Amino acid sequence: MLSDVQVRRFHGDGYVLVPALFDSEETELLRQAARSDPAIAGHACERDDGEGGKSRITLWNDAGDDLFSMFSRCERVTGAMEQLLGGEVYHYHSKMMQKEPFQGGAWVWHQDYGYWYSNGCLFPYMASCFIAVDPCTRENGCLQVLKGSHHMGRVEHVRVAGQVGAEPERVAEAQKLLEQVYVEMQPGDALFFHCNLLHRSDQNQSPNPRWSLICCYNAARNNPYKESGHPRYRPLHKVPDTAIKEAGLRFLAAGQFMR
Numbered sequence: 013m014l015s016d017v018q019v020r021r022f023h024g025d026g027y028v029l030v031p032a033l034f035d036s037e038e039t040e041l042l043r044q045a046a047r048s049d050p051a052i053a054g055h056a057c058e059r060d061d062g063e064g065g066k067s068r069i070t071l072w073n074d075a076g077d078d079l080f081s082m083f084s085r086c087e088r089v090t091g092a093m094e095q096l097l098g099g100e101v102y103h104y105h106s107k108m109m110q111k112e113p114f115q116g117g118a119w120v121w122h123q124d125y126g127y128w129y130s131n132g133c134l135f136p137y138m139a140s141c142f143i144a145v146d147p148c149t150r151e152n153g154c155l156q157v158l159k160g161s162h163h164m165g166r167v168e169h170v171r172v173a174g175q176v177g178a179e180p181e182r183v184a185e186a187q188k189l190l191e192q193v194y195v196e197m198q199p200g201d202a203l204f205f206h207c208n209l210l211h212r213s214d215q216n217q218s219p220n221p222r223w224s225l226i227c228c229y230n231a232a233r234n235n236p237y238k239e240s241g242h243p244r245y246r247p248l249h250k251v252p253d254t255a256i257k258e259a260g261l262r263f264l265a266a267g268q269f270m271r
């Protein structure tokens with residue numbers, strides 16, 4: 013449950029950072045599972061960032077019974093999302109961003125709704141929860157945001173440096189007016205951000221990995237009018253927060269830790 017101040021901050025700034033949303037035990041389970049679950053490594057795709065770096069992402073639409081899904085289904089995240097989006101939400105997708113030491117790719121300025129708009133979502137009633145798996149610092153390419161940029165509405169997206177990003181001329185003008193924030197985070201911190209918030213990140217030129225789990229949601233009342241690579245409305249089966257540790261113990265018992 014977010015406080016009124018946190019909800020107001022999300023609406024005013026386009027994001028709210030919640031320190032230690034997950035405790036050290038939950039975070040360590042997440043980190044170990046992320047690094048060792050063959051489903052993460054096995055389904056990863058690599059994308060060139062157009063600047064010599066590579067971004068590795070594992071993305072899934074379905075929230076199941078695995079440990080990662082307990083994060084995306086737990087009350088702490090889904091309850092907050094309902095507060096922020098003003099009603100019932102469903103799981104749109106989740107992704108494990110794997111920014112590896114010395115090669116993790118950059119992301120150009122974009123809004124997530126820059127892409128999701130094309131998936132038949134009429135309203136920007138969508139948001140993400142970025143959960144730090146590793147420390148996210150300026151050195152390893154933490155997320156950067158333009159504070160308040162969600163008030164601009166959706167910006168046109170075009171090809172930028174081999175990626176699809178927000179129209180550079182408009183971003184440059186917005187940068188003159190809005191504060192650019194480097195969102196440094198500790199493992200277990202969570203950043204809730206609006207789908208029209210402009211964000212980017214630098215390459216990871218450091219010796220430290222920068223992995224994060226990003227869980228994305230759409231409002232139930234914003235059911236896409238057409239099929240796309242992400243799901244239309246279907247009920248999200250929430251779980252109590254305690255389900256994270258329970259799933260973690262199941263994961264440990266299955267002996268899936270390989271590195």
Ligand code: SIN
Binds near residue numbers: 109155211213
């Ligand atoms: C990043 O992990 O730096 C980018 C994440 C995103 O664009 O959602």
Ligand code: MN
Binds near residue numbers: 123124211
């Ligand atoms: Mn994004």
